[in-house]
Amino acid sequence: MFSALACATGTRARRGTLTTAHNVIATPVFMPVGTRGTVRTQTLPQLEALGAPMLLANTYHLMGRPGIELFERLGGLHRWMGWGGSILTDSGGFQVFSLATSRTIDDDGAVFQDVADGPRLVLTPERSIAMQRAIGSDVMMVFDHCVDATSSHDDTRLAMERTHRWARRSLAARGDSPGKLFAIVQGGRFAELRRASAVELVGIDGFDGYAIGGLAVGEERAEREDITELVTELLPVDRPRYLMGVGTPLDILEAVHRGVDLFDCILPTALAQHGRAFTQAGKLDLRKGLHRFVDTPLDPTCPCEACTRHSRSYLHHLVKTREPLGWQLLAHHNLRFYVRMMSDIRDAIANDTFVAYRAALREILATEE
Amino acid sequence: MFSALACATGTRARRGTLTTAHNVIATPVFMPVGTRGTVRTQTLPQLEALGAPMLLANTYHLMGRPGIELFERLGGLHRWMGWGGSILTDSGGFQVFSLATSRTIDDDGAVFQDVADGPRLVLTPERSIAMQRAIGSDVMMVFDHCVDATSSHDDTRLAMERTHRWARRSLAARGDSPGKLFAIVQGGRFAELRRASAVELVGIDGFDGYAIGGLAVGEERAEREDITELVTELLPVDRPRYLMGVGTPLDILEAVHRGVDLFDCILPTALAQHGRAFTQAGKLDLRKGLHRFVDTPLDPTCPCEACTRHSRSYLHHLVKTREPLGWQLLAHHNLRFYVRMMSDIRDAIANDTFVAYRAALREILATEE
Numbered sequence: 001m002f003s004a005l006a007c008a009t010g011t012r013a014r015r016g017t018l019t020t021a022h023n024v025i026a027t028p029v030f031m032p033v034g035t036r037g038t039v040r041t042q043t044l045p046q047l048e049a050l051g052a053p054m055l056l057a058n059t060y061h062l063m064g065r066p067g068i069e070l071f072e073r074l075g076g077l078h079r080w081m082g083w084g085g086s087i088l089t090d091s092g093g094f095q096v097f098s099l100a101t102s103r104t105i106d107d108d109g110a111v112f113q114d115v116a117d118g119p120r121l122v123l124t125p126e127r128s129i130a131m132q133r134a135i136g137s138d139v140m141m142v143f144d145h146c147v148d149a150t151s152s153h154d155d156t157r158l159a160m161e162r163t164h165r166w167a168r169r170s171l172a173a174r175g176d177s178p179g180k181l182f183a184i185v186q187g188g189r190f191a192e193l194r195r196a197s198a199v200e201l202v203g204i205d206g207f208d209g210y211a212i213g214g215l216a217v218g219e220e221r222a223e224r225e226d227i228t229e230l231v232t233e234l235l236p237v238d239r240p241r242y243l244m245g246v247g248t249p250l251d252i253l254e255a256v257h258r259g260v261d262l263f264d265c266i267l268p269t270a271l272a273q274h275g276r277a278f279t280q281a282g283k284l285d286l287r288k289g290l291h292r293f294v295d296t297p298l299d300p301t302c303p304c305e306a307c308t309r310h311s312r313s314y315l316h317h318l319v320k321t322r323e324p325l326g327w328q329l330l331a332h333h334n335l336r337f338y339v340r341m342m343s344d345i346r347d348a349i350a351n352d353t354f355v356a357y358r359a360a361l362r363e364i365l366a367t368e369e
Numbered sequence: 370m371f372s373a374l375a376c377a378t379g380t381r382a383r384r385g386t387l388t389t390a391h392n393v394i395a396t397p398v399f400m401p402v403g404t405r406g407t408v409r410t411q412t413l414p415q416l417e418a419l420g421a422p423m424l425l426a427n428t429y430h431l432m433g434r435p436g437i438e439l440f441e442r443l444g445g446l447h448r449w450m451g452w453g454g455s456i457l458t459d460s461g462g463f464q465v466f467s468l469a470t471s472r473t474i475d476d477d478g479a480v481f482q483d484v485a486d487g488p489r490l491v492l493t494p495e496r497s498i499a500m501q502r503a504i505g506s507d508v509m510m511v512f513d514h515c516v517d518a519t520s521s522h523d524d525t526r527l528a529m530e531r532t533h534r535w536a537r538r539s540l541a542a543r544g545d546s547p548g549k550l551f552a553i554v555q556g557g558r559f560a561e562l563r564r565a566s567a568v569e570l571v572g573i574d575g576f577d578g579y580a581i582g583g584l585a586v587g588e589e590r591a592e593r594e595d596i597t598e599l600v601t602e603l604l605p606v607d608r609p610r611y612l613m614g615v616g617t618p619l620d621i622l623e624a625v626h627r628g629v630d631l632f633d634c635i636l637p638t639a640l641a642q643h644g645r646a647f648t649q650a651g652k653l654d655l656r657k658g659l660h661r662f663v664d665t666p667l668d669p670t671c672p673c674e675a676c677t678r679h680s681r682s683y684l685h686h687l688v689k690t691r692e693p694l695g696w697q698l699l700a701h702h703n704l705r706f707y708v709r710m711m712s713d714i715r716d717a718i719a720n721d722t723f724v725a726y727r728a729a730l731r732e733i734l735a736t737e738e
Contacts, residue, residue, distance in 0.1 A: 036692065043674065043698075311443075313449065317435050318407060321405050
């Protein structure tokens with residue numbers, strides 16, 4: 001179900017394919033984030049125009065609304081949202097970290113208070129997998145205990161050990177599901193915990209891939225890159241590797257260089273809401289008055305709707321007047337930038353020009369008006 | 370430039386065509402509202418899919434941002450927003466009413482304080498027409514003094530007389546502009562003032578059409594319908610009539626019956642923001658839980674993106690989670706409902722079945738879940 005097709009010289013970057021029940025996905029790949037069953041602001045035609053083969057959806061949020069019953073009755077998320085590509089689901093483990101102030105946790109699972117539209121929400125490995133099965137997820141994640149980057153060695157170790165126990169329970173709960181299941185390597189910023197986590201999980205038979213969790217939660221870039229590297233070195237070459245929630249184009253480029261295959265991040269849509277756009281000439285801030293009379297596209301090399309039909313001047317106006325269309329068009333453009341970058345990265349690996357590509361892209365990404 | 374092509378039996382409804390520099394517009398027609406150079410939430414492909422031949426834009430708002438200089442430098446609103454159809458512009462006269470607490474007014478014009486992105490904004494007949502010319506408006510409005518429905522007879526009369534003086538100044542300011550210019554009948558809720566206003570303005574040579582202003586500002590429906598009727602009876606049959614800012618589907622149906630040709634209203638997009646949708650089976654409130662598991666389209670007879678690609682269940686979810694896509698899809702659907710209703714109205718007039726059509730549509734419009 002995963003094949004590493006090509007490796008490039010002077011890098012651990014690899015070109016592969018991941019096959020799901022819905023499609024064959026060329027890796028490295030970026031997944032737009034569709035937390036609640038919609039990629040924020042994007043219509044289905046826009047989503048389809050992106051050329052992204054797989055979206056990410058979120059077990060925790062979809063459990064709160066619309067709830068598991070809906071998927072059991074109406075037949076899964078793909079059909080409900082009208083998406084023909086693949087869907088990878090996070091397990092809710094990230095909310096154990098991000099909603100830490102409103103949940104309690106023990107070895108059984110986590111209980112979230114103050115949930116939208118409900119009194120509380122209980123997540124255990126078994127309940128998380130049941131929800132991911134109801135969603136009809138192509139790639140499920142084990143339920144994990146994610147901690148923040150400032151956690152002590154002891155707290156990080158305990159959460160990691162719990163993550164390993166929950167990984168085994170998630171595997172047992174998977175049953176006959178056609179969805180793939182990825183384990184999640186934890187261990188925070190401690191190299192020897194990360195090594196222990198990778199070795200332990202690789203030793204368990206049955207996982208279809210491995211995620212690296214607990215990064216992009218407050219640590220330094222160098223730390224993140226070092227940990228990514230030491231973990232990927234311990235993971236089997238014939239399984240896909242997914243760096244959860246990461247990140248900027250530079251983060252992704254550097255993680256590909258270190259052997260990662262799958263990515264997701266809310267940045268393309270979140271930055272768009274604040275008028276920021278990625279281009280082949282660097283990052284632009286459309287809120288700035290300098291765009292007011294600029295009658296040229298955001299990025300003349302980009303084939304997206306924002307670039308082929310609108311000028312910087314008009315986009316600047318939409319951003320300044322807080323029109324929803326401004327957010328939508330910039331989100332579409334930024335997602336397209338990410339999807340195109342991944343396509344360029346795959347080509348560079350296949351042509352064994354990744355080292356030169358990386359150097360050139362690093363220069364573009366350092367440019368900000 | 371305007372021809373009344375057909376009239377139906379038992380009604381003053383008429384089918385006509387209005388020809389602008391951009392297209393030939395079949396009337397009666399509904400204009401989506403693009404106040405700031407964008408119909409809120411709608412992309413250009415969505416706008417084009419509606420089949421609406423003309424949009425409304427607003428002089429006051431566009432004068433504040435992006436400002437007249439932009440249109441002078443970049444060549445008008447059509448090109449700037451990418452719209453190939455016609456554009457009708459309101460003169461700013463409505464803001465004399467709606468922003469009454471932050472403006473002063475005298476015979477020269479109005480001065481608005483607390484304007485977004487600027488210290489103040491001055492509108493006179495000459496400045497309003499200059500802005501509408503810079504926009505490249507296909508149909509310009511004279512600058513008028515609109516008052517609310519509770520104004521006294523004296524205040525209403527004074528504002529009406531000022532509106533007539535400003536109509537003459539607007540006409541003089543029009544110069545060699547290729548844009549058409551409509552006069553605006555005022556006179557509030559007073560029948561004899563409305564008659565005086567219509568007679569006075571029809572007596573001035575040079576207007577291409579007539580708008581009825583100062584309605585949908587707090588008066589009763591019966592009052593609005595009576596005034597519409599008495600004004601249209603006094604207007605020449607060979608000029609288009611535009612009922613400004615009106616209204617619900619029922620308002621429009623009743624005004625067509627009384628001989629009105631052009632309409633605009635923010636309701637289709639504004640109601641969408643609150644989860645309300647017009648359908649051929651009545652009005653729906655998508656916020657209600659009864660739609661949660663409904664796996665059928667909003668309106669199975671509607672060819673729009675919301676109806677052909679999504680279920681009520683999914684739209685309910687988008688509305689409940691306040692996803693921008695929910696607003697956008699319902700806005701698109703509601704606009705399509707209006708555009709389609711106008712097309713049905715035109716067919717009914719042409720086929721001389723308007724009286725029966727009106728009775729049937731009134732029944733549908735009275736249905737609300």
